[in-house]
Amino acid sequence: MATTNVREITIALRSDGEGLLNSLVDELSRLAQEAVNFMKRTAPKWRSTLTNSIRADKISDFEWDIGPGVEYAPAVEEGRAPGKGLPRWEDPAAADIVQWLATKVFAGRRRARRTSMKAVHENLELRDRYQGLAWHVRHHGIKAHPFAAPTLDMMERSFPARLELAARRYLATTGSGGAA
Structure with missing residues (x-):
């Protein structure tokens, strides 16, 4: 003291x-x-x-x-518990996630013109990967x-x-x- x-x-x-x-x-x-x-x-x-x-x-x-x-x-701070997936592919709420996923999927690749068949195939690939990501989030959640x-x-x-x-x-x- x-x-x-x-x-x-x-x-x-x-x-x-x-x-x-x-x-x-x-x-x-x-x-x-x-x-x-x-x-x-x-x-x-x-x-x-x-x-x-x-x-x-x-x-x-x-x-x-x-x-x-x-x-x-x-949501970033705390993450997300398993059980709830992502918004549907067509939902406008999914736009940011789709843009993020596109940067990961097509990194280093040149994107096709929007009107070509290659662009259609890229869009289908992106949709399939998005659905896979949604499945993963639904079953495993998102890390905080x-x-x-x-x-x-x-x-x-x-x-x-x-x-x-x-x-x-x-x-x-x-x-x-x-x-x-």
Whole structure:
């Protein structure tokens, strides 16, 4: 247990309280941006829609909302349990999955003209592979790709010490010696 001169610290905090709060608000702003950058580095990058939607919104001086702004972020974070497949091939909700699958199926291949028979065969191949993917998702689910949970772990480990360090730095500059 540390013993300090509580009376002097109380007087110093009363006189420097506003400056100390401003110092903590500034540090919290920097920490929120670091959390956004960390989350962007750990998020999956296909087409970068998820990654580009991650931001920090200031709610109040000491409260920030940090996270992605797309609807499918929880599905990426938590994955999907077996039992439910993908939307049907013709469903517009399947368009993003079809585009992703096309980048995997036709990687390194030159695509055929849309009006040729080769294009028809490519479309049938893509449909068959999509149905195979839907079967796999229905029977095995989708693996989770957590990006928010590691960010939270990092924040819980390092942010309290960083806020304390910011307070000590401010108190050291005001002559309190960082004794609080």
